[in-house]
Structure formats: structure tokens, C-alpha cells
Amino acid sequence: GAGVSQSPSNKVTEKGKDVELRCDPISGHTALYWYRQRLGQGLEFLIYFQGNSAPDKSGLPSDRFSAERTGESVSTLTIQRTQQEDSAVYLCASSPATSGSTYEQYFGPGTRLTVT
Amino acid sequence: AQSVAQPEDQVNVAEGNPLTVKCTYSVSGNPYLFWYVQYPNRGLQFLLKYITGDNLVKGSYGFEAEFNKSQTSFHLKKPSALVSDSALYFCASKTPGAGSYQLTFGKGTKLSVIP
Numbered sequence: 001g002a003g004v005s006q007s008p009s010n011k012v013t014e015k016g017k018d019v020e021l022r023c024d025p026i027s028g029h030t031a032l033y034w035y036r037q038r039l040g041q042g043l044e045f046l047i048y049f050q051g052n053s054a055p056d057k058s059g060l061p062s063d064r065f066s067a068e069r070t071g072e073s074v075s076t077l078t079i080q081r082t083q084q085e086d087s088a089v090y091l092c093a094s095s096p097a098t099s100g101s102t103y104e105q106y107f108g109p110g111t112r113l114t115v116t
Numbered sequence: 117a118q119s120v121a122q123p124e125d126q127v128n129v130a131e132g133n134p135l136t137v138k139c140t141y142s143v144s145g146n147p148y149l150f151w152y153v154q155y156p157n158r159g160l161q162f163l164l165k166y167i168t169g170d171n172l173v174k175g176s177y178g179f180e181a182e183f184n185k186s187q188t189s190f191h192l193k194k195p196s197a198l199v200s201d202s203a204l205y206f207c208a209s210k211t212p213g214a215g216s217y218q219l220t221f222g223k224g225t226k227l228s229v230i231p
Contacts, residue, residue, distance in 0.1 A: 004159070006159075031217065033219075041223060041224075042206065042221040042222055042223040042224050043160075043206070043219075043221040045218055045219075048217060048218065050217070056218075091159055091160065093160075102148060102165070102167045102212075104150055104162045104165055105162075105219060106162065107152075107159035107160040107161070108159050109157075109158055109159040110158075110159050112157075
């Protein structure tokens with residue numbers, strides 16, 4: 001079946017511009033996660049959605065970052081007034097269930113964001 | 117707070133030789149442990165996981181990992197490396213129990229298999 005998809009695959013933007021990244025999770029997956037991967041670094045958790053519950057935004061690095069998800073469908077990650085330190089690969093993942101579950105997360109290919 | 121360490125930034129191994137990518141964890145209780153692989157310009161692909169039971173778990177592409185509670189380790193192994201195994205490998209942990217959903221990742225280990 002179809003995996004997690006993300007768009008765009010690459011985005012180059014000028015400092016100060018806003019960008020919007022999109023994630024389509026695997027159908028039926030209730031949980032959705034966003035991560036940031038800086039060059040040579042591990043994955044940094046950003047935000048987590050579970051169904052219609054309030055999202056866990058504890059990983060968002062600043063108020064320039066926000067994310068939305070409608071129900072159990074598409075999610076968008078928005079970065080306002082981009083800075084050069086926002087340059088990274090943004091990865092989205094989904095899983096069938098969350099709390100206490102043994103399920104692994106399924107990752108999309110990522111969006112490579114470059115802020116010039 | 118839980119943490120995962122991958123002590124080697126890079127591992128080089130000759131094709132056909134056994135490979136080991138190391139991972140240690142610091143998690144209260146009995147964690148769930150995962151290995152993911154990332155090929156260039158690709159997302160992470162799940163390789164294997166330890167939840168409970170047999171300490172030796174087998175996963176995709178001939179990889180296996182051994183959970184060692186006394187050493188708090190979960191090293192990834194393969195008996196005979198292939199050039200196509202060259203990639204970035206991530207170890208991750210998760211604390212079992214209600215309310216737990218976040219994966220904690222190590223920084224990754226770059227594996228290079230030399231022909």
C-alpha cells in the first residue's frame with residue numbers, strides 16, 4: 001500500500017519568507033509525528049498528533065513553527081519568517097496507534113528545506 | 117529522561133565481513149528499542165524492534181540485534197556485509213506504558229561497506 005508522502009521534496013526559500021510543508025500519512029494511522037533532522041544530527045521531535053486530541057507541541061523550537069492536522073488526515077507544518085538555522089530535512093511519520101503501543105513509526109521521504 | 121547513545125559516528129567494514137553498529141540506552145524500566153536505516157535522500161526505514169521475549173530479534177535485509185539488559189545495549193549486527201548496506205543507521209527507544217508515544221533517537225552511525 002501507499003506509504004507516508006511528503007511535499008515538496010525540496011524547498012529553497014529566502015530568509016524571512018514563510019513556508020508550508022505537507023504530510024500525507026498512511027490511511028488509517030491515527031498518530032502523526034513531525035521531526036527535524038539537521039545535517040549530521042539525529043532526529044529532533046517537533047510535534048505529535050493523535051486523532052482529535054490536542055497535539056503535543058512540546059518539541060516546537062519557537063513560536064514561528066506551527067502545525068495543523070484535520071482529523072486523521074493530512075498535516076501541514078508551517079514555518080514563519082524563516083531563518084537560516086531552519087535549514088534541515090523535515091520528516092513526517094505515522095503509526096497505527098500511539099500511547100503505550102508497540103507499533104513502529106513509518107516515515108516519509110522528508111522535505112529538504114534550504115533557507116538562503 | 118531517556119536517552120540513546122550511538123558511540124560511533126562512522127563504521128567501516130569490508131564487504132563480506134560481519135558488521136556491528138553499537139547502541140546503548142538509558143531508559144527507566146524495560147524499553148522498546150528500534151533500529152531504522154536511512155539511505156541517501158530517503159526517509160527512515162524500519163529494520164527491527166525489541167519489545168519483549170527473545171533477546172535476539174531478526175529484521176529486514178538479514179539484520180539482527182541483541183537486547184542486553186545488563187549492559188543496556190541493543191547492538192545491530194549482520195553476519196556478512198553488503199555494499200548496499202552502506203547507509204545511516206539510527207537506534208531509537210520508547211518507554212512502554214500509557215501516555216508514552218515519543219521515540220528518542222540516537223545521533224546515527226554512518227556505515228560504509230567497502231568493496
